[in-house]
Structures are given as structure tokens and as C-alpha cells.
Amino acid sequence: MTYYRLINLTAVVLFSILFSAQIIPQQQVYDKIRAMSDSISLSNLDHHIRVLERAGGHYSRVTLTAGNDSGRQYISNTLRAIPGLAVTEDTFYISNAPSPYNTKPIINVIADIPGTNPNGGYYILGAHYDCSASRMGSTVWNQQYLTIRAPGADDNATGVAGLIEMARVLSDTSFGFRPEYSIKLVAFAAEESSPGYTGSHLGSKDYATRAFNRGDVIHGMISLDMVGYNNTNYYTAVVSNQQSQLLGEKMIEARDLFNIDILMNQPPFVNATYSDHDQFWAKGYKAILVIENAPPWNNGPYYTANPLYHTSYDSAGSVNLELVKRVTQLNLVTLSSFASRLTDVDDTEVAEKNIELYSNYPNPFKDVTRIRYAVGAGMKPDGVNNRYSARVVIKVYDVLGKEAATLLDEEMEPGTYQVEFNGAGLASGIYYYRIQQGAEVKTRKMVLVR
Structure with a gap:
């Protein structure tokens, strides 16, 4: 039992070190751009x-x-x-x-x-x-x-x-x-x-x-x-x-x-x-x-x-x-x-996919960031009134996999949408936001900087 706990703890620590280290380059890019602007x-x-x-x-x-x-x-x-x-x-x-x-x-x-x-x-x-x-x-x-x-x-x-x-x-x-x-x-x-x-x-x-x-x-x-x-x-x-x-x-x-x-x-x-x-x-x-x-x-x-x-x-x-x-x-x-890809503007339109999750912006962010997502035309009608809709869930997790917030949990029709995430009360670091519709899941990373 102790052996497996040790392995588990080691994996968590390595995971945290690996992904937490990525905040440094992104923060450095932000600081450089800020200095140039000034x-x-x-x-x-x-x-x-x-x-x-x-x-x-x-x-x-x-x-x-x-x-x-x-x-x-x-x-x-x-x-x-x-x-x-x-x-x-x-x-x-x-x-x-x-x-x-x-x-x-x-x-x-x-x-x-x-x-x-x-x-x-x-x-x-x-x-x-x-x-x-x-x-x-x-x-x-x-x-x-x-x-x-x-x-x-x-x-x-x-x-x-x-x-x-x-x-x-x-x-x-x-x-x-x-x-x-x-x-x-x-x-x-x-x-x-x-x-x-x-x-x-x-x-x-x-x-x-x-x-x-x-x-x-x-x-x-x-x-x-x-x-x-x-x-x-x-x-x-x-x-x-x-x-x-x-x-x-x-x-x-x-x-x-x-x-x-x-x-x-x-x-x-x-x-x-x-x-x-x-x-x-x-x-x-x-x-x-x-x-x-x-x-x-x-x-x-x-x-x-x-x-x-x-x-x-x-x-x-x-x-x-x-x-x-x-x-x-x-x-x-x-x-x-x-x-510098501090943000990504190469978002693509949803075609036959059920869902799409885009890069949040700003990223890194200080308090509030916006997350764009799309519910696609690949959804099937409900068979009753031919409404194309499905339950879509968006949640935020910290690097240890602990849920930090639920941003969305409702029936959605096809289209492109946006939801805000407010990091007030959360510590600086890397967080993951995940969208799920049925069995389809997509995840992206964002960085909260204080």
C-alpha cells in the first residue's frame, strides 16, 4: 500500500513540476511585451x-x-x-x-x-x-x-x-x-x-x-x-x-x-x-x-x-x-x-464535429478570461421534435485534477458561444478547462497569474 502511495505521490509531483514550469516562459513573454509597450x-x-x-x-x-x-x-x-x-x-x-x-x-x-x-x-x-x-x-x-x-x-x-x-x-x-x-x-x-x-x-x-x-x-x-x-x-x-x-x-x-x-x-x-x-x-x-x-x-x-x-x-x-x-x-x-502565441488566432469553424474548444483569451490572465466553444452540426436530432441539442458541460480543474469550477451544464443548440471564467480566490498556476458532450471530451490549458 505504501509503495503504491509513493508511486502516486511521485507522479503527482512530477506532473506538477512539468506543467508548473510552463508558467514561467508565458509570464516572461507577457513581461517582455509589457516592457516594450511601456x-x-x-x-x-x-x-x-x-x-x-x-x-x-x-x-x-x-x-x-x-x-x-x-x-x-x-x-x-x-x-x-x-x-x-x-x-x-x-x-x-x-x-x-x-x-x-x-x-x-x-x-x-x-x-x-x-x-x-x-x-x-x-x-x-x-x-x-x-x-x-x-x-x-x-x-x-x-x-x-x-x-x-x-x-x-x-x-x-x-x-x-x-x-x-x-x-x-x-x-x-x-x-x-x-x-x-x-x-x-x-x-x-x-x-x-x-x-x-x-x-x-x-x-x-x-x-x-x-x-x-x-x-x-x-x-x-x-x-x-x-x-x-x-x-x-x-x-x-x-x-x-x-x-x-x-x-x-x-x-x-x-x-x-x-x-x-x-x-x-x-x-x-x-x-x-x-x-x-x-x-x-x-x-x-x-x-x-x-x-x-x-x-x-x-x-x-x-x-x-x-x-x-x-x-x-x-x-x-x-x-x-x-x-x-x-x-x-x-x-x-x-x-x-x-x-508569440501568447494567444492563438487560428481558431477554426466547427464542421461535422459535435464540440470544439478554443484557446481562452487572455492567457495568461489575471482575473477574468473568456473561453470560446462551439457546439457543432454533427449532433443528431432528438427524434421527437427534431431539435438539435445536447447537454454540454464545461469544468475547470487544477493541476492535481481537483475541480475548481463548473462554467456550464445545460442543453445547447448548434453555434459558437463564449463563457467567462473568474479566477478570483484561486492561486496562481496552471488550470485546465474541459468541455464534454456525451462521450466526446476536449481539454485545454490556461495560466492564472497574480
Whole structure:
């Protein structure tokens, strides 16, 4: 009897040591991302916005202009000056532009943060560096687009400044952060339409098309576009299609996990195509847009419509720098969490399975975490009234197998659901949550951190 008790105790101890040790790497990843977020520099963001606004003295980054070239050169040179950061450029041409502009190189600038899994795919954050003054009136814009003042401070020097600052932080080896999946930061050209050519979102279209043709595995894309106009609230909005909703939901949860003090819209998010994210949708990739309001020409509960974008008056003086900083922090912690698999955004739809259990978020968590689960179409009708339903049970256990909580025990119809788990009163450590429907059982791990 003593022998078997000893074996049992040894197994429990080994089990506890094995799984408790896993809390350390996850906590370390969280701490590194938090430190990176805290290091985002307001003065750096301000500097980038003002340099891009001046555009080498041209005060315009309209596509096909010298100011656009100056802005792109500043972005490329600044990124290349960051130690250890690999920077490349992709060139394309706007064939329907008038001669000689149809042979002018149009360039996307790409910075690469390599992951530990080079064949595992990557995440993208993109921001377009061109601008527009189309709201100065159609006659003026059509006749003067190559010479008109178009500083584009909010739209979209704010997004590019955030991209450059994220590149600096993600490349800083002193944080010790290394994502599993690679991260690509892309300054896109020719997002805006122009009298000089047909079409828009041309830089992102070129990139997404090349990526699709190469067979690139892109887990998700974030477009950062005009994020600094709001003098009354710290607020930003997510735009998403149905396929990409989870990216936006987990951005909100990353905000909560890392305590980024910013208001956001809630799902279901607005589905719209007014930035570079739509070109990734066109190729079947998940993508979201982060923008100051959806849309920025309308008022909202926390936003007054922006009268300055696409005009000659979109200057740095109208930008809320603290808002830009918080949006940059939000995107940094979201992107880093995705790429390091602090959270998992590769959830799949339930097809013929009875149940599916997804990764909880946030994970690790401090107090409350959300658990998504699905009851699938594989269930059989009850034979009486043809209702597809089954009893579903979700419970939480500690590492010793002791039940910590029952989160659900009821009849459920097919669909995707969410339940919250509050760890108040429980000790830090690893816990397991298990879903059961009939004989089918699935289990996942989560980490409670105090």
C-alpha cells in the first residue's frame, strides 16, 4: 500500500513540476511585451509625424510627387538605421498613369522581424505613407494634385510613425523578445486615389498579390490608418469582415490584458473597404483596419467627424499625440501577442464535429478570461421534435485534477458561444478547462497569474 502511495505521490509531483514550469516562459513573454509597450516614445512619434508632414520641404506626399519620394526615403532610411532590422523594398508601376509617370517606380518599404519558426508564416502590420488633398474641391484637386499642399499628418503620418516606432522596439534585443511567427511591417505606397491614375490601395494590392502567388502563410494583417484626430477622447475603432472578427476581438482583449487605456468599438465590427486591409481580404487573408472612427467622416459616441483629413490643413498641430501613442501601444501588444502565441488566432469553424474548444483569451490572465466553444452540426436530432441539442458541460480543474469550477451544464443548440471564467480566490498556476458532450471530451490549458 505504501509503495503504491509513493508511486502516486511521485507522479503527482512530477506532473506538477512539468506543467508548473510552463508558467514561467508565458509570464516572461507577457513581461517582455509589457516592457516594450511601456517604451513607446511620444517624442519619437512626434518627430516622425513632423518630418513626414514636411516631406523634404514639399509638404505633400501625394503619389507621383517629389514629396512622396522624400517621405518614402525617410521611412526607408530610418528603418535601415535600426540595428539588426532587415529592410527590403518592393517596386511596382502604375501602368495607367500618364507618361512619364507610368514608368516611375512606386515602392513599398518592408521591415522584417524574424520569428523562431521561419516556416510558420507571419503577421503583417501595414500603414500607407502617401496622402491626399481631395477634399479641397474636385476642380482644385484635379488640376493641382501634383503641386497642392497636402501635409497628411493624421492621414497617414500617424500610422507610419507608429509603424516606425514599433519597428524600433521590436528590434531592440535588450527586451529579449523573439516571436515564434515572423512580423512584417510594411509602409504601403499609393493607397489614396488620384487624378493621375485609376484605382486605389495599389501598394497593398501589389503586396497581397505577390504574397498569394508565393503561397505565403499570412496569419493576420492589421492596417493602421489615420489614428490621431480626437481632442476629447482616447478612442480607436476596428473595421473587419466576418472572417477576421476574431482578430478584432482579441485586440480588445489584448488591450485589457496589458491595460492600454483606450476606448474601442465592440463586435460585430463595421465591415468596410476604405483602406489597405481590403486587398488582403481579396486574397482570402484575415485582416482588420484600425482607424480613429469608422468612418472618420461621421460623428460617433466618442468622436467628432474629422474636417481636416484629405485637405491642406491636416497638420501635426491637429494631432493628439497621446492618442497616437496609445494606439501604437495597442497595436504593438496585439501583434506581439499574436506572433508569440501568447494567444492563438487560428481558431477554426466547427464542421461535422459535435464540440470544439478554443484557446481562452487572455492567457495568461489575471482575473477574468473568456473561453470560446462551439457546439457543432454533427449532433443528431432528438427524434421527437427534431431539435438539435445536447447537454454540454464545461469544468475547470487544477493541476492535481481537483475541480475548481463548473462554467456550464445545460442543453445547447448548434453555434459558437463564449463563457467567462473568474479566477478570483484561486492561486496562481496552471488550470485546465474541459468541455464534454456525451462521450466526446476536449481539454485545454490556461495560466492564472497574480
